[in-house]
């Protein structure tokens with residue numbers, strides 16, 4: 062297989078992500094906390110044997126009024142019923158929850174924002190370690206930020222964009238930084254700045270035995286968490302990232318064709334796929350083909366780009382409708398892609414890694 066650099070990969074896969082824009086959820090309950098098991102205190106910071114981890118843990122079972130809301134994820138199609146949900150607020154509590162699950166023989170699932178499309182952040186008859194309350198965002202020196210895994214994209218952007226800083230991330234308001242980072246993290250600034258996980262410089266993680274690790278002591282772990290970390294190595298409880306100066310503004314360009322016959326839809330997508338890699342790095346582009354209606358989006362955060370008008374014109378020539386938005390602040394414009402605030406039924410499939418129209422043509426025709 063041909064080796065690709067991360068930059069080449071990002072340039073080629075411009076289609077990723079736009080279908081995510083269509084939806085979002087309001088997941089995490091803020092109802093009153095009920096303490097259930099209470100072995101006492103101690104917050105270990107480094108590798109410490111599991112049996113010393115003791116903490117108050119808020120355990121929610123099916124008799125608790127919060128249970129139903131907390132067990133749900135974004136995808137309504139997934140309907141799992143864990144025996145218990147550990148609503149953790151610190152690394153020590155997560156370690157204690159792991160220990161508790163071991164003692165009771167419960168399988169563990171980890172949930173930050175609950176947007177796992179296949180429901181991997183919940184289970185039947187086991188324990189879900191819910192990190193939604195570990196959601197703090199803190200600006201550090203050197204423009205670094207410390208983020209809890211339960212921090213949502215809205216909360217991230219609302220905290221750092223007003224301070225003129227950007228952590229490249231996704232779009233959907235209620236996706237959490239935990240799952241996003243550990244699986245990669247792709248968004249409209251990725252073509253220039255890279256993935257969310259590229260900016261991870263330190264993480265704290267509880268392993269399957271309840272031991273606490275920090276990546277400062279473990280460069281291999283650091284490497285593995287950058288994209289391969291969703292539940293594979295342990296439970297990440299805190300992350301530190303580098304940031305960039307935030308682009309001040311964003312403009313969007315919308316292209317639409319309705320009542321498309323298969324041949325025409327395929328021809329438009331072919332044009333788009335040939336143009337997309339030529340877009341300046343300040344752009345993002347993706348499409349949604351919904352029935353016979355095709356929507357294409359191009360965003361751009363560098364208003365004075367010289368190449369862009371020509372490319373927009375070429376695409377506009379093959380679709381029915383084309384319009385450009387006003388240029389707004391990045392923070393304001395990103396809200397357009399936050400999606401709806403409730404759970405949805407959905408199935409999603411990924412086209413995977415493709416290099417050109419030829420790689421996806423058979424799938425497009427099948428879809429139509």
Ligand SMILES: Cc1cc2nc3c(=O)[nH]c(=O)nc-3n(C[C@H](O)[C@H](O)[C@H](O)COP(=O)(O)OP(=O)(O)OC[C@H]3O[C@@H](n4cnc5c(N)ncnc54)[C@H](O)[C@@H]3O)c2cc1C
Pocket residue numbers: 078081082084085134135170171172173174175176177178181182192210230231232233235236237238239240241243244245246247248290291292293295296297298400
């Ligand atoms: C509507 C929607 C929009 C999306 N938009 C984008 C987008 O714009 N860009 C993008 O890149 N992706 C996007 N995604 C994909 C999303 O980033 C992934 O599904 C991500 O894993 C969700 O993270 P989460 O914490 O919200 O989900 P969760 O369901 O809580 O977790 C997802 C997976 O990560 C594991 N996990 C979560 N937290 C931790 C942790 N702290 N330690 C270890 N494992 C953990 C879970 O066990 C699960 O396997 C979107 C998904 C949806 C449903």
